[in-house]
Amino acid sequence: METDMTASKHEHTAEFKEEAVRLVITSQKSCAEIARNLGIPPYLVVRWKQQHEQKGAAGRPQFTGRGVAALSEQEARFKKLERELEITRQERDILDRVS
Template identity: 40%
Template sequence: MGRPSKYPAEFRAEAVRLVLTTDKSMAEVGRDLGISDKTLGAWVRKEREKQTLDALPGALSEHERLELKRLRKEVSDLKVEREILRKAAAYFAKEMTR
């Protein structure tokens, strides 16, 4: 996981809204708010991707996407744990036959 953002979520959302709803350029909005236009551009790009995903038929909500990501990580961790336990069981079974 990355480092925590130094900008509150409300500030980021408002900055993105200004870019998307006003006729100001991203650089102008960034200068007005005192942030890099690259940082602002990343926020805008992320919001546009989110809007695109939300517009697809049968699309998952942001909450559902986060839950799916969490569950996939959990499944991956459980597979690793299962493999470790399988190897440990094989090792101890071999030791018992000696």
């Protein structure tokens, strides 16, 4: 019997994770009970709850998805402005060469 390591991995949406954490916070049930009801390993619910607590305290989005940095609103705006400035500098340099 051939086993596929990726078949056992499941991608969970941010909404699913948030709902699982909300259930843990608002109910009198443990992470293990919530995980069992959702059909997922308990360590995932524990990890998501920890992320929620840590990133929530820092004012950042808790669950952003694979490869997406969890930036606060100010950090995201700063990053966007830095990128716009870089593009403007590149445009200026091109215009300087043309003139």
